[in-house]
Amino acid sequence: MxxxxxxxxxxxxxxxxxxxxxxxxxxxxxxxxxxxxxxxxxILSPRSPQEAAKAFEKYFNAGDLEGMLSLHDKNIAFIPSPGTQLNQPDQIRQALKQFLSLKLPIDMKVRHIYQADNIALIIFDWSIQGVDPAGKQVNLKGTGADIVRKQMDGSWLYLFDNPFGTTSSNTQ
Missing domain, CATH: 1.10.287 (Helix Hairpins)
Incomplete structure (x- = not known):
């Protein structure tokens, strides 16, 4: 310490x-x-899956794109919408910028964390609600299913960032 x-x-x-x-x-x-x-x-190095989720929420609400990206494992798969998987850093950056462009906070409630050795599944409910900069009402919500992996230094980083969980691609 x-x-x-x-x-x-x-x-x-x-x-x-x-x-x-x-x-x-x-x-x-x-x-x-x-x-x-x-x-x-x-919050640079989340020391548990719970801390990883809290760090993501904090960075999102601060509008800190670099902070959000710092929580990603080098092999991250980001699923910004059902049926769409992004693996390239530039694509992920652009997708996260779209979420942040709403300039609205995210509220995340972790429901369950299941852990096996150095991998954990985080099930959580989230919502983004309010009026965006263009004056449009926003009411996004979902149940996410993220996977984090423990790193050699003891920190936990996102391997799969999947905010819409098991939502079918034809229901969005």
Missing amino acids: FKKVILAVCLAASLINIADAKGLSGIADKTSALNRYSSHYR
Whole structure:
């Protein structure tokens, strides 16, 4: 724990130096950058399947695309809609940008987590509701079935991100 605190302080100091180099001179600019970093650091490495789900929700609600992508295993399969599987990083980035473009929070409720060794299945209910930037009413919801895999460093990353679970492709 002590080593993590020292590492966080050193990295925060480095971030402030980078902020200086980029011309972020005001204390508000530096504080904002440090707060963004601190929030990212706390959930950088989910240590359980439950933490992975919480991290995804937190990054989504912060509009943090890079944070969301950091939760992906290198072999991720993203299923943005029933019957559609994406494996290429650029495709996944674009699909996630579409969800984030709604500028609405996601509410996720984990129903079950089933774990076998270093693989876990997360069953969860989710919803995105509100009015998007274009003024359209949004009411998206589903029951997801995601799979996360424990990494060598003990963190858990998404191997399958499947927000619509077993929904049939002809019902969407």
